Amino acid sequence: MQSSFPAKSVTSDSRTSFQPPAAATAPGAPVFSDGAGGFSSDRTADTARLDRADRVSRTLDPRTKLFLLLAANLMLFFHVALATQIIMAILFLIPLAVAGRWRLTVNFAVLYAVFTALGLLDPEALGLPWLHVVSALAVGTTMMLPCFMTGAYAFTTTSASAFICSMRRMRVPEAVVIPCVVVIRFFPTIAEDYRQIRNAMALRGIASGGWGLVRHPAQSLEYILIPLLMNATTVAQDLSVAALTKGLGREGEHTSRTPIRMRAVDWLAMVAVMIPLGLDIAGVIR
Amino acid sequence: MMTSEVYSDNVSFTYEHADTPALMDIMLSIPRGQCVVLCGASGCGKTTYSRVVNGLVPQFFRGTFAGKQRTCGLDPSSTPIDQLTPLVGSVLQNPKTQYFNANVTDELAFPAENMGLPTSEINRRVDAVAERFGITGLLGRSIFHLSGGQKQRIAMAAANILDPRLVVLDEPTSNLDQTAIADMRKLIEAMKARGLTIAIAEHRLAWLNGVADRYVVFDGGRIARQYEADEFLTLSPGCIAAMGLRALDLGPYRRRIAELESQSDAQQGSSPRFDNRTTLAPALEQSRHDLKTVPGHRSPKPLLSTRNLVIGYRGRDGFTRHIPDLEFHPGDIIGLMGHNGCGKTTLVRTLTGLAKPLAGSITLNGRTAKPRDLTRAGFLVMQDVNYQLFSDSVREELMIGLDETDPTVLAQTNSVLEDLDLTQVADRHPMSLSGGQKQRVAIGSALMCGKELIILDEPTSGLDRYHMEQVGELLRRLAAQGRTILVVTHDEELAAGWCTRIINLERCRTDPACTA
Numbered sequence: 005m006q007s008s009f010p011a012k013s014v015t016s017d018s019r020t021s022f023q024p025p026a027a028a029t030a031p032g033a034p035v036f037s038d039g040a041g042g043f044s045s046d047r048t049a050d051t052a053r054l055d056r057a058d059r060v061s062r063t064l065d066p067r068t069k070l071f072l073l074l075a076a077n078l079m080l081f082f083h084v085a086l087a088t089q090i091i092m093a094i095l096f097l098i099p100l101a102v103a104g105r106w107r108l109t110v111n112f113a114v115l116y117a118v119f120t121a122l123g124l125l126d127p128e129a130l131g132l133p134w135l136h137v138v139s140a141l142a143v144g145t146t147m148m149l150p151c152f153m154t155g156a157y158a159f160t161t162t163s164a165s166a167f168i169c170s171m172r173r174m175r176v177p178e179a180v181v182i183p184c185v186v187v188i189r190f191f192p193t194i195a196e197d198y199r200q201i202r203n204a205m206a207l208r209g210i211a212s213g214g215w216g217l218v219r220h221p222a223q224s225l226e227y228i229l230i231p232l233l234m235n236a237t238t239v240a241q242d243l244s245v246a247a248l249t250k251g252l253g254r255e256g257e258h259t260s261r262t263p264i265r266m267r268a269v270d271w272l273a274m275v276a277v278m279i280p281l282g283l284d285i286a287g288v289i290r
Numbered sequence: 291m292m293t294s295e296v297y298s299d300n301v302s303f304t305y306e307h308a309d310t311p312a313l314m315d316i317m318l319s320i321p322r323g324q325c326v327v328l329c330g331a332s333g334c335g336k337t338t339y340s341r342v343v344n345g346l347v348p349q350f351f352r353g354t355f356a357g358k359q360r361t362c363g364l365d366p367s368s369t370p371i372d373q374l375t376p377l378v379g380s381v382l383q384n385p386k387t388q389y390f391n392a393n394v395t396d397e398l399a400f401p402a403e404n405m406g407l408p409t410s411e412i413n414r415r416v417d418a419v420a421e422r423f424g425i426t427g428l429l430g431r432s433i434f435h436l437s438g439g440q441k442q443r444i445a446m447a448a449a450n451i452l453d454p455r456l457v458v459l460d461e462p463t464s465n466l467d468q469t470a471i472a473d474m475r476k477l478i479e480a481m482k483a484r485g486l487t488i489a490i491a492e493h494r495l496a497w498l499n500g501v502a503d504r505y506v507v508f509d510g511g512r513i514a515r516q517y518e519a520d521e522f523l524t525l526s527p528g529c530i531a532a533m534g535l536r537a538l539d540l541g542p543y544r545r546r547i548a549e550l551e552s553q554s555d556a557q558q559g560s561s562p563r564f565d566n567r568t569t570l571a572p573a574l575e576q577s578r579h580d581l582k583t584v585p586g587h588r589s590p591k592p593l594l595s596t597r598n599l600v601i602g603y604r605g606r607d608g609f610t611r612h613i614p615d616l617e618f619h620p621g622d623i624i625g626l627m628g629h630n631g632c633g634k635t636t637l638v639r640t641l642t643g644l645a646k647p648l649a650g651s652i653t654l655n656g657r658t659a660k661p662r663d664l665t666r667a668g669f670l671v672m673q674d675v676n677y678q679l680f681s682d683s684v685r686e687e688l689m690i691g692l693d694e695t696d697p698t699v700l701a702q703t704n705s706v707l708e709d710l711d712l713t714q715v716a717d718r719h720p721m722s723l724s725g726g727q728k729q730r731v732a733i734g735s736a737l738m739c740g741k742e743l744i745i746l747d748e749p750t751s752g753l754d755r756y757h758m759e760q761v762g763e764l765l766r767r768l769a770a771q772g773r774t775i776l777v778v779t780h781d782e783e784l785a786a787g788w789c790t791r792i793i794n795l796e797r798c799r800t801d802p803a804c805t806a
Contacts, residue, residue, distance in 0.1 A: 164391045165403055189390055192434060197677065203644050204678035207669050208735060209691055227680045234721050235676050242387035248350055249380040250390065250448070251404035254372035261399040261412045 063103045066170035068270040069158035072096060075277045076150040088284040089146065090120070095277050096153045103161045112153050119146045164189055168252075169260035182252060186243055193239055194232070201231050294360070295456045295487040296320035296343055301357035303338060303347055312338040314511045316357070320504075322455070325478065325488040327498055330508035331534035331754040336491040337383075337460055339508070343489055344380045344458045345371040362455050376405060379449030381459040383752065385441035394428045394436075394444055401451050415451050423447040423477060437630045439470025446477050457481060459490045463497065464752035467629040467780045471497045493754050495530075496540045499523060507533055534755050536783060543786035547627070550785075550792040554624075591656070592617040593742055593774045594641065594667075599650035601633060601640045610648055613637060616793065618743065623765050623775045625789035628796030634778050637795065638745050641776070642668040668743040669736035673751060675728045679720040684712055684731050687720055688738045706734045710764075726757055730764065744768060745776040750784045762788035 063069075079092055093116050101109045122142035127135035164185050171181045211217050211224040247253070283289050301316040313335045320326050328336040341347040345366030348355040355367050362377040382388040391397040395416060402412040420426045425443055433441060442462060449457055463471045475497050481488060482501065492498065495505075505522040507514045514533070517525075523538060530538055537543065595617040602610035611633040618624060626634050639645035641652065643664030652659050654667055672678055681687040688706060692699045707713045710730040715723060720731050729749060736744055746765070750758045758781065765788055769775050779785055785792060 163393055163396045165396050165400060169403075185390075192392070193387070200672065200674070200677045203639075203670070204672065205680075206644060206665055207642060208678070208680075209666070209739065210680070230680060231677045235674070238676075239387050242382070242384055243390065245346060245350060246382060246388040247390055248346065248371055249344060249375065249378075249382075250401040251372045251375035252390070252400075254375065254404050254406075255370075257406040259403050259406050259409060259412065261396070261403060261409055261416070263409075 063161045064099055064273055065264060065266050065270045066158070066162050066166050067174060067266065068273055069154070069162060070170075071274050072099070072277060073151070073154040073158050075281060076154040078281060079150055080147055082281075082285055083147075084281065084284040085289050086120075088280045088289050089150070091280045092277060093150050093153065095280070096150055096157070099273065100153065100157045100161075103157070105157075105160060108156060108160070112149065112156075116146065116149050119143075119149065159188055159191060162188075163262060165260055166262045166264055168258065169262065169264050172258060173264070178253070182247070185252070186240065186247070189243055190236070190239065194236075197232055197235050198228070201228055204231070293322050294319045295322050295362055296489065297358075297360040298339075298342070299358040301339075301342060301355075301359050303342060303353055303355050305338075305351060305353040308353070310511070312353075312511055313342065316342075316513060318506060318513060318516075320487060320489060322487055323482070323485050324503045325482050325490070325498075325501055326504045326506060327495065327502045328489060328491040328506050328508060329493070329495060329535055330514070331756060332493075334508035335511040336508045338511075340458050340460045340489060340491040342366070343456070344378045345369070345374045346380075372404075375401060376452045377455050379452070379454040379457040381442070381445045381449050381457065381462050383461040383464055385438045385445065385465055388445050389433050389441065389448070392432055392434060394425065394431050394433055397433060397444060398429075398448050398451055401448060405452060419447045419451050422450070422480065437470070438465045439467065439473060439630060442466060442470065443473065443477065446474075446481075450481070454486070456487045456489070459488070459492075461492055461752055462490065463492065463494050465748070468782070469629050475501060493536050493752065495536050495538050499538060507535070509533075531755060536755050536758075540782050543782040546786035547625075547782060547792055550625070550789060551794050551797070554791040554793055589620040589772070592619050592653075593655060594618040594659075595653045596641075597651050597653065599640070599652065600648040601636045601645070602648050603636065603645065609633070609636075611636070611795075613650075613795075618774045618776065620742070620772045620774050621769050623769050623777065623788055623790045625785040625792040626776055626778045627780070627785060627792055627794045632796040634795055635747070638670060638747065638776070638778060641743070642670050642745060644670075667741065668745060669733075669739070669741040671729060671732045671736070671744065671746040671749060673748040675725070675732050676721070678732050678735075679728060682719055683717050684720055684723075684734075685716045687731055688734050690735065692738065702738065706737050709737075709767075710734050726753075726760060729761070733764070733768070741773075743774045743776065745778065747778045748780065749777065750779065750781045755783075758784055759787075 064072075075092070076096065079089065084092070097109050097113060100112070119142045123139050123146055125135055125139050125142075127133055127139060167188060168181060168185055171184065205211055205224075205227060210227055211220055217224045280289065296318065297320075298316045298318045301313060302311055303313040304311040316335075316339060318339075328339055330336050338347060338351075341351060342355075342359055343361050343366070345361065347353070348367055349371045359366055361374060364374060364377070366374055389397050391400055398416045398419060399412050402415055407415070416429070417426075420429055423443055423446060425440070425447055428436065428440060428444065433444065436444070442465075445462075463474055466474065471494070478488060478490075478498075478501050490498065490502075500519075503519050505517045505519065507517070525538075527537060527539070530536075595615070596613060597615055599613040599615075600610055601613055602608060613633075626637070628634060636645060640647050641664060643659075643661035643666075646661055652664060654663055659667075679687060681690060685703060685707070688703050689699065694700075704713075707716050710733065712727065712730055712734060715727060720728060723731065729746075733744065746761075749761050753761065762784055765775050765777065769790075777784070777789065
């Protein structure tokens with residue numbers, strides 16, 4: 005026979021077996037408060053850092069970010085001269101640095117410099133004909149990198165709600181807005197999924213080690229892609245459900261807590277990237 | 291009917307492409323202000339019913355809907371779902387995928403933004419709801435870095451931002467630890483005190499004792515029976531078990547866990563002994579009896595032992611933890627417990643060689659092991675087992691990396707398939723299997739590679755009693771074959787019923803003797 009409210013005894017029971025006495029809590033260890041306040045909020049205070057709350061003000065308007073992305077793609081399309089490419093790449097890296105993404109900025113800068121240098125190699129002069137492959141690949145990568153830079157900037161520094169709001173201001177149809185937002189939300193989960201899959205492969209002894217992926221590229225790709233896609237379908241469904249129950253699909257006006265407006269610096273950024281691009285297309289830079 | 295927030299009259303539903311109906315002739319009425327628990331075995335229809343209530347069925351999950359449904363006075367089968375949004379808050383099962391924004395404040399504001407509220411009103415509501423749910427300190431943080439419990443708390447707050455009349459929760463605790471569940475209970479109590487109507491589809495029942503007003507037991511898509519809370523709570527544990535439900539009173543399980551924990555502390559490395567003075571619940575008596583009759587498979591020589599191990603990782607969110615010296619013997623089923631964030635995952639990653647220890651050493655079969663050796667000897671069955679299935683068929687999955695023409699490999703494959711009850715599905719695609727079958731395929735692949743240490747990460751999260759017991763039996767079978775089993779779990783029923791030893795990392799970390 006149980007009492008009608010056995011929960012009370014359960015709770016006190018749990019305290020004796022799971023919650024350490026306060027005196028034994030080492031300094032620096034998370035504090036367990038069992039009161040009514042923010043019981044679990046300080047639990048991972050040591051792991052979760054305050055995100056830069058003022059990040060919004062230090063980044064450009066989402067519309068400007070999309071414009072930069074467009075400019076990077078135009079560059080690829082018009083096959084601009086090397087000098088233009090370098091100027092543009094530097095211009096694209098500035099907002100990334102201003103947003104505080106130092107590691108990303110440095111990584112991109114180094115990659116860009118290395119690939120540009122590789123592309124400048126003259127295999128004939130060095131007497132190494134196979135280098136043609138390397139320099140051709142390097143040139144291709146250098147041309148793609150600005151797209152990745154602007155893409156990374158747009159997607160890592162913009163909140164989903166700011167994106168939604170700005171796309172709606174641009175009168176983008178809902179049928180485009182919602183999939184775009186789901187995709188943006190999706191990126192971080194792919195990175196996490198990839199790590200999990202690589203761990204699972206290591207445990208099975210499949211393509212493990214630094215060179216494992218390179219040795220059997222096709223097979224490795226299959227082993228990574230299948231679980232990734234299978235998982236993607238469930239994640240996409242969960243996210244859609246979450247979005248629907250929160251009213252993302254509602255007709256009528258939506259607002260945004262994040263202030264979105266074009267400032268002088270946004271116009272400046274757009275003009276700045278258009279100058280070298282325009283000069284190149286006009287044939288001034290060669 | 292006027293005072294009913296949820297009213298179903300003969301509701302039936304069949305999912306698209308499904309042969310059998312998920313719900314049949316549901317008659318239910320939930321009066322305003324009541325907290326109702328929808329319970330029953332897996333696939334009984336409780337989650338589907340929760341989706342009917344918040345309009346996801348039939349508007350997002352399509353199929354054939356029949357009957358009459360009213361949620362807060364609206365018909366969710368014909369009103370657009372976004373008209374229900376301000377009236378019905380929803381909390382879903384997976385903490386990882388139910389938030390949409392990277393930032394806590396944005397996430398809380400999201401429903402209000404979608405409703406087109408003015409900015410000042412949104413900010414006022416965000417502050418008020420953060421205050422109510424004790425997450426003011428989390429505002430502005432990145433959600434990706436929060437614990438499962440914190441994420442679920444934010445989901446609760448976000449469901450309340452529009453001041454709904456009804457909140458629907460679908461297995462909200464399936465990924466949570468004991469402390470986070472206790473927090474969840476307080477939140478539900480607070481919501482109830484405000485007069486909200488609450489419907490919870492749930493496997494774990496004990497945490498709702500005293501909060502729930504009514505229990506609705508589903509079985510095979512129908513409502514088997516409804517109980518008032520005081521009637522339900524007096525049902526015998528045997529009766530609850532017969533309905534396929536999880537235990538209502540975790541007291542005996544927790545006592546058993548405490549007992550196992552103190553044994554592991556006192557006699558690291560020696561065989562487990564049972565204290566007959568402790569009285570156990572009838573349900574546990576059986577499993578304890580089984581344990582005693584399992585012949586002594588536990589080998590005296592440890593497979594794996596750690597010495598002065600320090601685990602952790604560096605970087606932005608880095609942490610370090612000293613681990614007391616541990617020994618893992620073949621035949622052991624060791625439960626690894628402690629709340630989220632206490633280092634269980636990192637310890638498991640270190641023991642399987644996926645992460646390097648910061649200091650100390652791990653010995654495998656008497657020899658100091660490098661991470662590479664540990665990866666070869668150990669296997670981890672992930673919580674999300676979908677990540678570790680790579681092939682087109684179960685049989686091929688087991689033979690990855692092995693010579694498929696070798697007769698001994700073929701014979702071994704057949705015996706592993708037989709052993710894990712997978713012969714029937716040997717030629718099916720792993721992704722078409724049930725969760726439990728997928729788990730067994732992953733374990734099978736570990737057996738094929740000759741893994742000696744098998745680690746399972748939360749193998750019973752979101753499982754009903756029957757499936758939880760099935761996992762327990764499987765662990766026991768593997769241990770009896772001489773494998774070493776380590777189970778990372780919050781599930782007290784699994785830990786108490788099937789583990790031979792329990793290590794609580796959380797307790798170790800604050801115990802001065804352990805951090806030496």
